């Protein structure tokens with residue numbers, strides 16, 4: 001029968017997503033059971049393993065498969081990029097029609113990229129996402145990766161420049177080599193760090209060099225990866241930079257309709273029949289998507305903690321007002 005070590009190994013391999021090891025341990029348990037004369041149990045266990053192996057290889061149609069973390073940045077790259085394997089989709093976002101249409105177009109071109117390349121054209125893949133904080137730029141990068149089933153690598157540009165003052169351009173070269181080698185979404189956050197207006201005196205020269213290298217690498221890059229820059233401060237970026245991107249996507253604070261959608265989606269699992277939506281939407285005016293999400297979480301927690309059966313409208317409005325107060 002299974003020993004304590006077997007159980008521990010099963011749990012460990014499960015939590016690490018190591019299917020091979022998981023099945024190997026299960027078969028060890030079966031073998032041990034057989035030796036001890038529990039032949040029926042041993043056979044059942046082997047059959048179970050066989051069946052789940054088959055199921056594991058062929059996911060049911062429509063079922064979301066968990067992305068397998070096959071690429072983890074190694075060596076020098078490890079300190080430059082952070083990797084994620086998002087499962088969110090575009091449908092999880094509340095977007096205005098214009099932005100949604102543009103993102104869908106990008107996905108369409110990405111999915112048909114072989115076809116486009118066969119005709120000597122390349123898909124849209126260099127994106128600049130601009131707009132106020134908390135309006136979905138980072139979430140968009142995740143959703144694009146989730147939709148395309150590729151990893152998301154994030155590069156915090158301002159951190160990179162301060163940390164590697166004097167050798168940032170060399171680090172950028174490494175990143176662009178990875179872009180060439182591993183198809184993924186490469187998300188350069190805090191892109192305005194490349195705007196010279198932001199630079200301190202001893203950074204000015206470095207930033208100019210980095211900007212020039214970035215533009216050069218971006219120009220040369222003809223990989224299949226998506227390269228996306230995001231900034232909350234587009235005004236401090238050189239306009240010439242904008243032209244180097246295939247698409248500049250502008251995010252803004254949510255309209256009343258979109259904000260209602262963000263909040264309804266967020267509270268979808270709770271009873272909101274008592275919520276006075278016009279009041280709530282009014283209280284949400286001027287707040288970004290991220291604020292709305294947090295206020296919803298607050299209202300949802302209240303409902304759960306106080307064992308209410310439904311979300312309280314007044315408390316919801318207060319949660320939104322509290323978010324607003326954090327901006328003052």
Ligand SMILES: Nc1ncnc2c1ncn2[C@@H]1O[C@H](COP(=O)(O)OP(=O)(O)O)[C@@H](O)[C@H]1O
Pocket residue numbers: 092093094095132133134135136137138139140262289290291293
């Ligand atoms: N369009 C959106 N639809 C639904 N939720 C959103 C949307 N945009 C932002 N959010 C929520 O706000 C959070 C922060 O958004 P994020 O993408 O990090 O903003 P940004 O990168 O523009 O500062 C997200 O994790 C999500 O919960």
Ligand SMILES: [Mg+2]
Pocket residue numbers: 137138139189230
């Ligand atoms: Mg962000």
